[in-house]
Amino acid sequence: MILAVKPLDMTLMALADPTRRAILQRLSRGEARVTELAAPFPISLNSVSKHIRILERARLVRRRRAGREHLLSLEQQPLEEAAAWMAAQRNIWNARLDVLEALLEAEDAAASHRDPNP
Amino acid sequence: MSSNQTVTVKVTRRFKASPERVFDAWLDPAKARLFLFATPTGQVVRADIDARVGGRFLIVDRRDGDDVAHEGEYLEIVRPRRLIFTFGVPKYSKEYSRVTIDIVPAAGGCELTLSHEGVLAEYADKTPEGWGMIFDGLAKLL
Numbered sequence: 001m002i003l004a005v006k007p008l009d010m011t012l013m014a015l016a017d018p019t020r021r022a023i024l025q026r027l028s029r030g031e032a033r034v035t036e037l038a039a040p041f042p043i044s045l046n047s048v049s050k051h052i053r054i055l056e057r058a059r060l061v062r063r064r065r066a067g068r069e070h071l072l073s074l075e076q077q078p079l080e081e082a083a084a085w086m087a088a089q090r091n092i093w094n095a096r097l098d099v100l101e102a103l104l105e106a107e108d109a110a111a112s113h114r115d116p117n118p
Numbered sequence: 119m120s121s122n123q124t125v126t127v128k129v130t131r132r133f134k135a136s137p138e139r140v141f142d143a144w145l146d147p148a149k150a151r152l153f154l155f156a157t158p159t160g161q162v163v164r165a166d167i168d169a170r171v172g173g174r175f176l177i178v179d180r181r182d183g184d185d186v187a188h189e190g191e192y193l194e195i196v197r198p199r200r201l202i203f204t205f206g207v208p209k210y211s212k213e214y215s216r217v218t219i220d221i222v223p224a225a226g227g228c229e230l231t232l233s234h235e236g237v238l239a240e241y242a243d244k245t246p247e248g249w250g251m252i253f254d255g256l257a258k259l260l
Contacts, residue, residue, distance in 0.1 A: 086127060090127050090129055093129045093234065094129055096153050096154060097129065097131045097153075097232075100149075100153040101133060103149060103152055104139060104143065105134070108135070
């Protein structure tokens with residue numbers, strides 16, 4: 001249980017920051033250099049690098065070297081897992097609401113049975 | 119990371135029943151034991167509800183002979199519009215999350231919106247756009 005949740009914690013924590021989400025958005029359009037990623041943000045290259053490291057630890061971003069350059073790309077699997085987990089949580093609540101709905105309808109049916117001309 | 123960052127799961131449902139009836143079901147032990155925290159294979163063996171602000175609830179679901187307690191505290195009770203409670207399963211986690219239920223009248227009944235915040239502790243974005251944005255983003259990425 002705990003082992004299953006841990007990588008997901010990392011993913012959600014990584015996704016919790018708007019700068020990191022913007023980085024992922026950019027990477028969803030394709031591989032990029034660190035400097036390219038940093039360009040649109042009004043923060044230092046150093047803090048962008050920090051965000052990238054968090055994304056790498058969460059396995060959301062992969063780094064490869066091409067000569068002297070570091071190229072970053074998006075890793076989709078953790079995102080898919082996070083989306084699946086959110087969907088599962090929603091399903092749990094929907095199932096509870098299904099039961100509540102059935103419960104209230106059963107009450108209505110019982111009431112109209114007792115009083116056929118309400 | 120600031121402590122107000124959480125993950126929120128949101129669901130909406132239309133009911134063919136008055137806001138009062140839908141609202142009351144959450145605080146009525148006889149009903150709550152049937153839909154709230156009950157599992158198809160489990161059996162709710164205890165449902166205590168102290169329906170006042172600051173009051174607590176305890177719903178115990180027996181699963182394969184294993185008792186799983188769901189507990190929390192009522193933070194806001196505004197019949198029939200709004201109910202807020204904390205919610206935790208101490209057996210699995212020390213963390214408490216927060217459930218907000220909003221009920222508005224709608225044609226033929228009412229509409230309920232449930233927001234479960236902090237489902238996985240303080241890990242993501244609390245702003246309403248937060249998760250919507252992430253998952254809009256996800257939909258585009260995937």
